Every structure is written in C-alpha cells, then in structure tokens.
Amino acid sequence: MASEGEQVNAAPAMAPASGRKHKPQLPVWLVPLLYAVAALAAGLTIPRLEGRFWPELVSPMSPSAATAIYSAIASGMIALTGIVFSLSFVMVQFSATAYSPRLVLLLARDPVMVHALGVFVATFLYAVGALSGVDRGGSGTVPIVSVWIVVALLLASVGMFVALIQRIGLLQIHRTLVFTGDQGRKVIAALYPPQGSPGATSAPQAFRSGSPTQTLIHRGSPRSIQSLDIDGLVSLARQTGGTIEMLAAVGDTVVELTPLLRVWGSKAAIDEKKLSDRIKLGAERTFEQDPKYAIRLLVDIAIRALSPAVNDPTTAVQALDQIGDLLMRLGLRRLEAGEFRGGDGEVRLAVPFPAWEDFLLLAFDEIRFYGATSVQVMRRMTALLSDLIAVLPAERHAALKHWQDRLASTVARSFVDAEEKQQAAVEDRQGLGVPRRYPG
Numbered sequence: 001m002a003s004e005g006e007q008v009n010a011a012p013a014m015a016p017a018s019g020r021k022h023k024p025q026l027p028v029w030l031v032p033l034l035y036a037v038a039a040l041a042a043g044l045t046i047p048r049l050e051g052r053f054w055p056e057l058v059s060p061m062s063p064s065a066a067t068a069i070y071s072a073i074a075s076g077m078i079a080l081t082g083i084v085f086s087l088s089f090v091m092v093q094f095s096a097t098a099y100s101p102r103l104v105l106l107l108a109r110d111p112v113m114v115h116a117l118g119v120f121v122a123t124f125l126y127a128v129g130a131l132s133g134v135d136r137g138g139s140g141t142v143p144i145v146s147v148w149i150v151v152a153l154l155l156a157s158v159g160m161f162v163a164l165i166q167r168i169g170l171l172q173i174h175r176t177l178v179f180t181g182d183q184g185r186k187v188i189a190a191l192y193p194p195q196g197s198p199g200a201t202s203a204p205q206a207f208r209s210g211s212p213t214q215t216l217i218h219r220g221s222p223r224s225i226q227s228l229d230i231d232g233l234v235s236l237a238r239q240t241g242g243t244i245e246m247l248a249a250v251g252d253t254v255v256e257l258t259p260l261l262r263v264w265g266s267k268a269a270i271d272e273k274k275l276s277d278r279i280k281l282g283a284e285r286t287f288e289q290d291p292k293y294a295i296r297l298l299v300d301i302a303i304r305a306l307s308p309a310v311n312d313p314t315t316a317v318q319a320l321d322q323i324g325d326l327l328m329r330l331g332l333r334r335l336e337a338g339e340f341r342g343g344d345g346e347v348r349l350a351v352p353f354p355a356w357e358d359f360l361l362l363a364f365d366e367i368r369f370y371g372a373t374s375v376q377v378m379r380r381m382t383a384l385l386s387d388l389i390a391v392l393p394a395e396r397h398a399a400l401k402h403w404q405d406r407l408a409s410t411v412a413r414s415f416v417d418a419e420e421k422q423q424a425a426v427e428d429r430q431g432l433g434v435p436r437r438y439p440g
Contacts, residue, residue, distance in 0.1 A: 028114055
C-alpha cells in the first residue's frame, strides 16, 4: 500500500474496491483438511488430558453405551457425507452445465459447501478418536468433556446439513439469476463512483511522451486478470516519477508473451516482481473488479435457454430482468474512471475500463441474435430499452436509441406476418404479460 503521502487521489467511491490488497485465498481442499487434522488431533489428545488432569469429570454413561453411540455417529456420519456430497456435486454439475459451465467452480467453491464437508469429516474423526478414551486403562469411565464435544459436533453437523440444503436451493434458476445479479450489483457499487463526482481533468493519455521506459510481459500458461492492487501500482509509479499504463483489462485472459503494462516517463526501472505481485492472476475470471462478468454469465444463461435444445424463452426474460437492473445502475455511475492519481496530483496509473457502449453490446447483442424469432424476448428487450431511456441521463440515450433501431430491424427481418411483427414490437416487461402500448 502507498505511504501516507502517496495515497491514491481517486474518487472516494472508488477507493474501497480498487485500493485493497489482494487477499490470499485458501485452496478449496485445504479447508476440509484443516478440519480433519484438528478433529483427529483433538480426538486423540483431549480424552488423555481429561484422564490425566480431571479424572473426576466422568459421564454417567456406561462404556458400552458410549462405545455404541460413538460408533453409530462415526459410521452414520461417513455414510451421510458420502451420500450428501455425491448428490450435491452431481446437482451442481448438472445445474451449472444447464445454465452456464462457468458457474460450476463458483458453486463448488461456495463456503457453505466447503465448511459443511469439513464439519462432517470432523464429527466422524473426533468420534473415532474419542473411542480411545472410553474405559481407558480399564477405568470403566467415559470422559464427559469428549461426550459434550461429540454432541456439539453432531449438532453443528445438523446445522450445516440444513444450511447445505438451503444452499442447494440456490440452484433453482430464479435464485441463480438473482445471485449472479447480486454479485454484479456489489462490484458496480464498489467500483464506480456516482455520476457528477470528480473525474479525470487531464487530457486522455497526456502522460504518453516519447517511448515507454519499461514493458511487463506475461510469461507462463494462460491466466485471467482477476484484480489489480491500484494503490500499490500508483505507489510504485510515483516512487520513480512515471506513469503505469495497463495494456490488459481485468477479465482479460493473457497468454505467453502478452504485454501486461507499460511504464512511461520513469526515472528508473521498477522491480518486475513488485509489478507482477500487484496484478492478481487466476485460472478463471472473478467478480471482484469485473462488472462485465456478471452480465456475461446472465447472457450465457439467456442464450443457453434460447437454444433449440432447451427452448425456454421465459428464462431468457428473467435473465433480462437482472441485466436491465445492472444496466440501470451502470448508467447512473461515472464509467470514465480509468485514471488514478498520486498524492502529487499527477496521473500515475491508467487502466482500461469498459465504456457504456461496451456494456450494451455485451448485454444485448447475443440475446438479440439468438432470440430474434422469440416474440417474448423481443417484447422484453423493447420494454427494457424504453425503461432505460426514460430513467437514465441524456448522455446515455444515443447508444440506447441505436439499440432500439437494431432491435426494430431484427423484428422486421425475423417476422414475415404483419400481425406477428406488431406483436413482437410491443413493450412488455413480462415478455407475454401486460403490454404497455402498440406501435403506430
């Protein structure tokens, strides 16, 4: 992070998302493993500690009853774990493939699923380990602390099972769409300042003069840019008196020898490792600083629903509901937010951000193409464009009217019968529900 005198002079609404350091993310497999190691260690040590330091703390339960209960919990829990997670992963794979294959990892890495697996495994292993403390050394006693730990883990397993069932309910199409839309709403609120907030005052690309002093090249397998440490990059640029220009945007996939960034006007070379550390790369895109990703997933769900194999235009209409909300929020934000200044007021970092036209192209083009013969989809898109024009400021209208013309052209080309053309051109938020007007 930059020092106090080197803080990014960006819009306040931008700072929370773009200024934070990358948080290390634990591998999915490591969380259940930690649960398993901790439970096994506790199951083998706690009964011994009880017998040594608190021999008077014993349960009224007989050793034979405790052995039967621990054994039943252990055998039942491992069977439950296998059945529940086999079915869960099958449902995740089937549902995510039906909606979009890009949702598979997102759902499989859900914290509830990961921690539920950990709690289930911990309950099984602790029950097995606690068996060693029953009637230890022929004492004929059952340590009471271990009994209560097993009960607590069993109750936690029941709670995680209920939470897991609720989480699997998110695989319903409407909940999946709302969840995806919620991710987009979060990143829009964090990334873009409201319209009217201070923006860049220098001429675009004014920092370019002469030749770049340094270029950072990606080396390795294809990776997606997941996020940028804005404050860190600004601090590095200011230390050398230069300006960093990102050549790849968040969400881009970079391959071997792809240029990541250029440095302009720097008095000295910046350590390439420090630059690389401030660019978070991963195997797939994330929502963190990428508002396009939520729209991309919603469009994927819509066009898959419009395929001849599925033929479900109602799902496409529901996806357009979420897309419309995201576009409405984007249209009320200042999207021209790609320049970041240091404490000296100079532009120290330039990042490519999508323009309003880019969002509209992503949101409308493929759905318009694949849904061209669906009266329901055409009516919903017509209503959506009218709603956006009615609410958003005037500077957004030109691009929206362009898409109105393209949509009208699609309707005219796709429907031969005059009555069908008239029906497809109606504004209807439900697709086939309550029309607001007929053209002409």
